Amino acid sequence: xxxxxxxxxxxxxxxxxxxxxxxxxxxxxxxxxxxxxxxxxxxxxxxxxxxxxxxxxxxxxxxxxxxxxxxxxxxxxxxxxxxxxxxxxxxxxxxxxxxxxxxxxxxxxxxxxxxxxxxxxxxxxxxxxxxxxxxxxxxxxxxxxxxxxxxxxxxxxxxxxxxxxxxxxxxxxxxxxxxxxxxxxxxxxxxxxxxxxxxxxxxxxxxxxxxxxxxxxxxxxxxxxxxxxxxxxxxxxxxxxxxxxxxxxxxxxxxxxxxxxxxxxxxxxxxxxxxxxxxxxxxxxxxxxxxxxxxxxxxxxxxxxxxxxxxxxxxxxxxxxxxxxxxxxxxxxxxxxxxxxxxxxxxxxxxxxxxxxxxxxxxxxxxxxxxxxx
Amino acid sequence: xxxxxxxxxxxxxxxxxxxxxxxxxxxxxxxxxxxxxxxxxxxxxxxxxxxxxxxxxxxxxxxxxxxxxxxxxxxxxxxxxxxxxxxxxxxxxxx
Numbered sequence: 509x510x511x512x513x514x515x516x517x518x519x520x521x522x523x524x525x526x527x528x529x530x531x532x533x534x535x536x537x538x539x540x541x542x543x544x545x546x547x548x549x550x551x552x553x554x555x556x557x558x559x560x561x562x563x564x565x566x567x568x569x570x571x572x573x574x575x576x577x578x579x580x581x582x583x584x585x586x587x588x589x590x591x592x593x594x595x596x597x598x599x600x601x602x603x604x605x606x607x608x609x610x611x612x613x614x615x616x617x618x619x620x621x622x623x624x625x626x627x628x629x630x631x632x633x634x635x636x637x638x639x640x641x642x643x644x645x646x647x648x649x650x651x652x653x654x655x656x657x658x659x660x661x662x663x664x665x666x667x668x669x670x671x672x673x674x675x676x677x678x679x680x681x682x683x684x685x686x687x688x689x690x691x692x693x694x695x696x697x698x699x700x701x702x703x704x705x706x707x708x709x710x711x712x713x714x715x716x717x718x719x720x721x722x723x724x725x726x727x728x729x730x731x732x733x734x735x736x737x738x739x740x741x742x743x744x745x746x747x748x749x750x751x752x753x754x755x756x757x758x759x760x761x762x763x764x765x766x767x768x769x770x771x772x773x774x775x776x777x778x779x780x781x782x783x784x785x786x787x788x789x790x791x792x793x794x795x796x797x798x799x800x801x802x803x804x805x806x807x808x809x810x811x812x813x814x815x816x817x818x819x820x821x822x823x824x825x826x827x828x829x830x831x832x833x834x835x836x837x838x839x840x841x842x843x844x845x846x847x848x849x850x851x852x853x854x855x856x857x858x859x860x861x862x863x864x865x866x867x868x869x870x871x872x873x874x875x876x877x878x879x880x881x882x
Numbered sequence: 883x884x885x886x887x888x889x890x891x892x893x894x895x896x897x898x899x900x901x902x903x904x905x906x907x908x909x910x911x912x913x914x915x916x917x918x919x920x921x922x923x924x925x926x927x928x929x930x931x932x933x934x935x936x937x938x939x940x941x942x943x944x945x946x947x948x949x950x951x952x953x954x955x956x957x958x959x960x961x962x963x964x965x966x967x968x969x970x971x972x973x974x975x976x977x
Contacts (some may be wrong), residue, residue, distance in 0.1 A: 579942045579972040580893075580931040598926040603935040611934035 522879035524836065525590070526844055527571060528852050528866060529557025529874035534573060535866060536591045542842045542856040545865045551591050554578075559631075559831065561618035562878040563644065566626050569880045572645045574615025574631070582612050584631075586645055590880075602631060602639055602648045608655065610635055616671040617831070618645065622679040632672035636663055636689050640701065651701045654687065659706070659723055666690035666726050666745075673830060674730050680737035686730060686755060693725035694742065696755050707755035712747045714791075729830045731775040731783065741783045741810075743773035743830075748785055750810045761810025766797040771830040772845070776858075777837040781809035784835075784843060784859050786828045799823040803843070803859045819862035821851065829873055836877040846872025883907055884964020886917065890928075891970055897928040908962055914945070915958040917968070932970065942973045 526537040526545060533550025534557045552575050559574035568588055576582040584601035585594045604610040617632035629645040632638055637655055639648035654672070663670060671690065678684035683700045686707070693708040706723035713725045726745035733739035742749040742758060747768050749758040762768035767787040776782035784805045789797045796802065801824040804813045826849035833845035843859035846852040850869035853862040888904040895902055898921075906917055915937065922929020932943050937958070939945065945952045946969040952960045962968070 577931075579940065581934060581940050583930065596927060600930055600935070603930075606935075609936060611936045611938065 522838065523882050524838070524842065525562060525569070525878050525880045526852075526854065526865070527560045527562060527573075527874075527876045528846055528869065528872060529560050529573065530846075530850070530870040530872050531556045532870040533557065534560070534575075534591070535869065536571070537865065538590070539854075539865075542836075542838075542854050543863050543865075545854070547866065548591055551594070552585075556873060558873045559615045559618045560874045560876040561620055561629065561645070562876050562880075563620040563629065564878055564880060565620060565623050566644075569878075570644060572618045572629065574618055576614050582614050584615055584618070584645065584648075597646050601641070601646055602633060604637075605650060608650070614669060614671065616673040617675050619675045619677070620645075621677045624679075625677075625682065628677075630675040630677060630685075632675045632687065632689075634669045634671035636660070636670050636672050636692065638672050638675055638685075638687055638701070653697065653702045654695065654704050657695075657704055659692065662724065663689060663692040664724070673728075676730060676732050676740075678732070678737045684737075684754070686732070686740065688727045688730045688742070690728065690745075691724055691726040693723045693727050694730060694740075694755055695723075707751075708758070709756065710758035710760070711742065711744055711749055712760075714746050728771045729773045731773050733775055733780055734777050735780040739781070739809075741773050741775055743770045743785055745769070746791060748773070748810065759810075761806070764813040765804055766802070766815075769794075770828075772828055772833040774833055774835050774843065776841060777835055778839070778841070779807075782807050783810070784833075786833065786845065788827050794827050795825045796827070799825060801828075801847070803845075803855075803862075805859055816860050816862075818860065819855075819864070820853065821864065824849070824851075826851075829871075831874040832872045834875045834877050836879060838879050842877055844875050844877045846875050848872065883909055886962055886964060887967045888917070888921065889967065889969040891972060893972070894928055894931055894970070897931065898925045908964055910963065911961045913958065914947075914952060914960045914962055914968075917962055918958070944971050944973045945969070946971065 528535040533553045535549035537545035537547040539545040555575040561572040563570040585596045613634040619630040621628035629641040638651040641648040674688035676686040695704040696707045738754045740751045748762040774784045801820040826847040836842040843855040848871040852866035
């Protein structure tokens, strides 16, 4: 069975791989039960790892990482042997063409396309840009439609920088791609990336003079429903939303949550209308509500939410960043996340209970998980 | 014509074949950017570590020419002469 992340459904006997990107390197763990891990790392000590992809298409496991050294700049590396060795294209996987006059600052997202589009990998970067690779992430080409977009001069920078942080190709239709950027909001292409239109109708922007502008929102993360590709979920800078029409309009589904601020949102790889968020108290108070970490899940498209705290340490004053959470494709689904305080949690029961599998790491920036065949 | 020595920081030495020092032939009045282009031609990853794709020296990379930081000279247009020594050092950054 395919899912939107391009992975296959995982079967029993699978080894579970957990990749944790931090502000000072990458840790890679393997486990048979998603509770007890053996980790290697740090790989790339002192480089931040804001993006990771585990690409299990084509019968092998490729780990792609976007890394960035404060001194030596950003680059993309990949490993086909679980981190024993890493390759980096000599000329760089992502480099801005000379006519842009721009330089890559950070790779925020590496997103393999669906399993029936082998070799295709997308990237979202800072400065705000989308890139496409057709050779398994070894070389990417700048998407000119978004780069030359007339709105570009009006897009801004969130606290972390101006980036396209989410790229969601539709598994149902190779011409449909959604991108989320901070700040700018959600953009959609229905012609394979040749042109892009803002799709933020209903999404708030409390930091702007107009509550619901056409674009300019600080959408922190979007995720696509696995079985209904036209259904999307968004964690906004204030507001949690669901779109039933490919992003044409968004409905606020935050009722029932203790707070509508947060960074991450995840969808179930097999089941419709199931999503997870990890709320933060507010824009101005960036800690979990009451200092207690909780994962909230909806199984009905946001009509109701259930809070899960079993195994999560208290108190917690650190947040979970937009890509510091992930699901795998196993059954039951595993859910994994890390905090800026360096604790990494694993759940083997769809986010209902957790065990800390790493502690006291540097700030966790990115987490990815997948079942692999050794 | 004559040689210029380029001292490579430990972290970048694996990118230039393990050498702590490179030696390049330079003509009279060659700008630093040309030297870096020549090194990057042979060692592209090293080149990308030192400068970004626009050719700009990365913010926290310092290059000293006989002890003077090149940003205080003419930057990448600084003229390099045979017999001089370039030292590449990462500056203070990070936490």
